[in-house]
Amino acid sequence: CIFVSREGFPESMYKKLEEVGRVEVYRHGGSPWSTRGVPKSVLIEAARRCEALVIFIGDVVDREVLDAGAALKIVSTASVGVDHIDVEYARKRGVVVAYTPYVLVDAVADLAVGLLLAVARRIVLGDRLIRSGSAEAVWGSLMGVDLRGKRAGIVGLGSIGSAIARRLAAFGVEVVYWSRRRKPEAEFALGISYVELDELLATSDFVIVTMALTPETREFFNREMFQRMKRGAYFVNVARGGLVDTEALVEALETGVLAGAALDVFDVEPLPAGHRLASMDNVVLTPHIGSATVETRRRMAELAAENVVAFFKTGRAIYSV
Numbered sequence: 189c190i191f192v193s194r195e196g197f198p199e200s201m202y203k204k205l206e207e208v209g210r211v212e213v214y215r216h217g218g219s220p221w222s223t224r225g226v227p228k229s230v231l232i233e234a235a236r237r238c239e240a241l242v243i244f245i246g247d248v249v250d251r252e253v254l255d256a257g258a259a260l261k262i263v264s265t266a267s268v269g270v271d272h273i274d275v276e277y278a279r280k281r282g283v284v285v286a287y288t289p290y291v292l293v294d295a296v297a298d299l300a301v302g303l304l305l306a307v308a309r310r311i312v313l314g315d316r317l318i319r320s321g322s323a324e325a326v327w328g329s330l331m332g333v334d335l336r337g338k339r340a341g342i343v344g345l346g347s348i349g350s351a352i353a354r355r356l357a358a359f360g361v362e363v364v365y366w367s368r369r370r371k372p373e374a375e376f377a378l379g380i381s382y383v384e385l386d387e388l389l390a391t392s393d394f395v396i397v398t399m400a401l402t403p404e405t406r407e408f409f410n411r412e413m414f415q416r417m418k419r420g421a422y423f424v425n426v427a428r429g430g431l432v433d434t435e436a437l438v439e440a441l442e443t444g445v446l447a448g449a450a451l452d453v454f455d456v457e458p459l460p461a462g463h464r465l466a467s468m469d470n471v472v473l474t475p476h477i478g479s480a481t482v483e484t485r486r487r488m489a490e491l492a493a494e495n496v497v498a499f500f501k502t503g504r505a506i507y508s509v
C-alpha cells in the first residue's frame with residue numbers, strides 16, 4: 189500500500205498515486221498542510237504495512253519508523269526540506285527519500301522579499317497601530333529604511349537564494365552570498381559576489397537565511413554569529429527555525445545588534461503563545477507560509493506523488509535526496 193499522512197491534499201495527488209498501488213489516507217483532522225505532524229505510532233504502523241509513505245513536514249520519520257518498515261521502499265515528502273526524515277539512516281536501510289525542490293522556489297522567494305519589505309518599512313507595525321486605534325502619533329512618520337544602496341547577504345545559496353537575489357536586484361540591493369560550495373555560475377548569471385562568512389556577517393544590512401537544516405547546520409546562527417553581524421542589520425529566515433538559536437536571536441534584537449527580524453520559521457512550530465518574539469515591534473512573524481500558495485502547493489503535492497509513481501515504474505524517483 190501507499191500511505192498518505194493527510195487527507196485534503198489536491199485530488200490530483202491521490203489519483204496519480206492510485207496508478208501504482210492501493211492508497212491509504214490517514215484522517216489527520218487539520219489542514220493537510222499543517223506543520224503539526226501525525227502521531228509517531230501512526231507512522232510506525234503505516235511503515236509496517238506499506239511500501240511507500242507520502243508525508244509533509246512535521247511527520248517525523250526517524251529510526252524507529254524506518255526500522256518498522258520491513259517492506260518500506262520510499263518516503264516521499266511534499267516539501268523541499270527533509271530535516272523531518274533521518275536521511276542518513278534511510279540510506280543505510282536502502283529506503284529512498286524523495287522530495288519536491290524547484291516547484292516552490294518562486295513562492296518562497298516572493299515571501300522572503302515580502303518579509304524584508306515588511307520589516308524594513310514597518311508595514312505590519314503600521315497595520316497594527318491603525319487597527320488598534322493608536323496610530324495618530326506616527327501617522328506619516330513611521331520611519332523605515334531604504335532597500336536601495338544596501339547590501340543583502342544570502343546564507344546558503346541554492347535555487348531559493350538565487351531567486352531572492354534576482355528579485356533584490358530590481359530594488360537596487362547589492363547581493364553577496366556565502367555557501368559551503370561556491371557557485372561561479374550563479375555569480376555570473378545573477379551578478380552577485382561570493383564573500384567569506386565573516387565578511388558577509390560584518391557588512392550585510394540584510395542577512396537572509398536560505399540554507400538547509402542538517403545535523404551540521406543546527407543552530408548555525410548562535411550568539412557568536414549574531415555578535416559578528418553589522419550593528420543595525422535585519423535578519424530574515426525563510427528556511428528552518430532549527431538553524432537559529434532563538435534565545436540568541438532575541439538577545440540580538442533586545443540589545444540592538446539587530447534592528448529587526450522577519451521570520452517565517454521557528455525552532456518550535458507553532459510558536460508558543462506569549463513568546464518574547466511576539467511582543468517585539470521590530471519583528472514580523474508569519475506561520476511557515478513560504479510555499480503556501482494554491483498553485484505551488486498543488487505542484488508540491490503532485491510532485492510528491494509523481495516521485496512515487498516514477499519510483500514504482502522505473503526504480504527511480506524524479507527527485508531523491
Ligand code: DGY
Nearest residue numbers: 245266267268269479
Ligand atoms: C518545505 O517545502 O520544506 C517548506 O518549508 C514547507 O513547504
